Amino acid sequence: KALTPAARRALEEAAARRAAEPELPPEDGGPSGLEPTRFNDWERKGLAVDF
Secondary structure (H helix, E strand, O other): OOOOHHHHHHHHHHHHHHHHOOOOOOOOOOOOOOOOOOOOEEEEOOEEEEO
């Protein structure tokens, strides 16, 4: 399916915004594995804390 000019412009703008974002430094002492806040809770040693 062909993109409309507005959709193409939006994709170009989004790519430019992503390129302009600074690279984040690695987190020291953070959780290993997947991001623990992905389900709006924090799991630590088998216990989930909602916030």
